[in-house]
Amino acid sequence: MQKPKVIVILGQTATGKSDLAVKIALRLRSGQAQKYGGEVISADSRQVYRGLDLGTGKITKKEMKGVPHYLLDIANPKKQFTAFEYQKKAIYAMAEIIKRCKVPIICGGTGFYIDAVVNGTIFPEVPPSLKLRKSLAKKTKEELFEILKKLDKNRARDIKNKNEQNNKVRLIRAIEIAKTLGKVPPHRSCLCGNYKFVKIGLYLPDEILKQKIEKRLLSRIKKGMLAEIKNLHKNGLSWKRMEELGLEYRYISQYLQNQITKQEMLKKLNSEIFKYAKRQMTWFKRDKEIKWFDVSKKINLAKII
RNA sequence: GCGUCGGUGGUGGAGUGGUCUAUCACAACAGACUGUAAAUCUGUCGCCUUCGGGCUACGUAGGUUCGAAUCCUACCCGACGCA
Numbered sequence: 001m002q003k004p005k006v007i008v009i010l011g012q013t014a015t016g017k018s019d020l021a022v023k024i025a026l027r028l029r030s031g032q033a034q035k036y037g038g039e040v041i042s043a044d045s046r047q048v049y050r051g052l053d054l055g056t057g058k059i060t061k062k063e064m065k066g067v068p069h070y071l072l073d074i075a076n077p078k079k080q081f082t083a084f085e086y087q088k089k090a091i092y093a094m095a096e097i098i099k100r101c102k103v104p105i106i107c108g109g110t111g112f113y114i115d116a117v118v119n120g121t122i123f124p125e126v127p128p129s130l131k132l133r134k135s136l137a138k139k140t141k142e143e144l145f146e147i148l149k150k151l152d153k154n155r156a157r158d159i160k161n162k163n164e165q166n167n168k169v170r171l172i173r174a175i176e177i178a179k180t181l182g183k184v185p186p187h188r189s190c191l192c193g194n195y196k197f198v199k200i201g202l203y204l205p206d207e208i209l210k211q212k213i214e215k216r217l218l219s220r221i222k223k224g225m226l227a228e229i230k231n232l233h234k235n236g237l238s239w240k241r242m243e244e245l246g247l248e249y250r251y252i253s254q255y256l257q258n259q260i261t262k263q264e265m266l267k268k269l270n271s272e273i274f275k276y277a278k279r280q281m282t283w284f285k286r287d288k289e290i291k292w293f294d295v296s297k298k299i300n301l302a303k304i305i
Numbered sequence: 306g307c308g309u310c311g312g313u314g315g316u317g318g319a320g321u322g323g324u325c326u327a328u329c330a331c332a333a334c335a336g337a338c339u340g341u342a343a344a345u346c347u348g349u350c351g352c353c354u355u356c357g358g359g360c361u362a363c364g365u366a367g368g369u370u371c372g373a374a375u376c377c378u379a380c381c382c383g384a385c386g387c388a
Contacts, residue, residue: 013343046343056343084340112342123340133341162337167346170338177340187339246343271332276343282336 003196004098007038007305009107010114010284011202012277014212015295018059020202021107025067027301028103036101039068041093043108043117046245048086049077051232054225055248057216070097077237077245084123087116094195111283118197120190126177136172144171151178200304201290203281206274208296213273217248217266226252247273 007024009017021040029037042048046056050073058072070093075081090106094117097104106114115121136144145165149156155174164170177184204212229252233239242253248269255265284290293299 044343045341080341082340083342087340110342112338116339119339121339126340128340163347164337164345165347167338169341169345173340184339189339244341244344249343273343278334279343283338283342 003194005103006094006195006197007103007105008043008114008118008197008199009105009202010043010109010111010199010290012204012209012280013057013109013273014209014216014277015202015204017107017109017202018057018063020200020299021105022059022063022065022067023301024305025103025105026065028305036103037067038103038105039070039097040064041070041090041097041104041106042072043086043090043106043110043113045081045083045086045110045113046249047072047108048075048081049073049245050075051077051228051235051237052245052249054220054223054228055252057220077232078241080128082128083113083116083121084127086113087121087123090117109280111280115287118199122188122190124177124181124185126180128173129176132176132179133172136175137168141166141168141171144168144175148175148178151175152183155184197289198305199287199290201284201292202295203292204295209277210270210274213277214270217269217273220248226256229253230256247276 009021009024011017018040021038025038025040044056046052047058048071049056052058059069071086071089074089075085090113094104094106106117108114116123136147139147145156145159148159148171152174155178159165159167159170159174174184203209225248229242229249232249233242233253233256239253239257242249244250251260251265251269251272254260255262260268291304293304
């Protein structure tokens with residue numbers, strides 16, 4: 001029996017992934033061989049949150065052109081959503097879509113989330129403990145490292161080898177796991193192989209990407225991104241949480257609090273978003289199965305599907 | 306024209322006789338990442354290198370000194386002040 005096909009559209013920010021996903025979904029609908037169409041599963045760690053729209057470049061109802069989208073607006077931005085939750089929901093959505101004889105199209109720029117689904121990453125069965133994290137966050141990285149060393153020598157060594165002794169986020173999670181399981185289990189993934197993933201990567205040459213980011217930023221501001229963020233804050237989203245959400249939420253918040261000027265905000269955002277795009281590439285580069293397309297050139301859809 | 310202050314690496318900006326290729330920040334480049342991932346963290350960042358080291362740098366040209374980015378002289382450039 002043939003494995004169901006799942007299309008994965010990933011790549012740098014500002015490369016038009018969402019548009020392409022809709023285009024492909026519609027094309028599948030009208031195509032001869034597969035007349036049932038595609039449905040999109042978003043793979044974006046910030047678009048899962050309700051109310052984060054302009055700042056995340058979330059697709060609008062109109063832009064969806066009737067194509068169903070999953071995993072948008074499913075979480076409260078005040079609470080932390082996690083890769084684990086994402087994985088569960090995405091796998092479920094995938095199965096649902098296939099059951100209805102449609103093609104799932106996973107589309108987004110969060111490589112960690114995509115891999116969790118595609119590779120079937122098995123996360124240790126230890127949910128985040130906010131209290132523990134809060135108390136550990138007060139400690140210095142040296143202290144955290146010592147704590148981990150006592151709990152799990154191997155994981156501590158591993159973290160050191162990867163030059164992550166200063167990475168508090170990672171140290172805290174390792175401690176969290178080691179505390180309940182005794183040690184951090186080795187990485188495992190369940191490549192169950194139930195699906196055939198077709199991975200499509202979108203990218204842009206640096207200079208063009210930079211221009212695109214600049215333009216997009218200005219247009220988002222024009223559309224009212226500052227008001228969106230002001231509003232989120234008015235409704236109880238703390239500045240601290242904004243800081244965590246990163247990029248536009250972080251730097252626009254800093255501007256709204258008068259910590260930086262508007263000029264500084266724009267400059268910082270342009271450069272930080274570009275850096276983010278580079279980081280995305282660093283992640284995706286490792287996956288040799290991705291077929292890459294330069295978006296500044298014309299893409300032949302027939303080549304993709 | 307006179308006077309004052311200043312000219313440092315891609316940028317900003319420390320350093321004011323030896324430990325200086327020169328704190329730091331930014332930019333740039335590369336990398337990591339397994340329940341925070343738009344987050345978080347690391348490395349490189351004058352030139353050459355057999356990775357031990359070698360070579361050249363702090364406006365320009367001289368000088369003082371065992372030794373100068375640091376002191377002196379002249380010149381060039383910039384800002385300000387006085388004419």
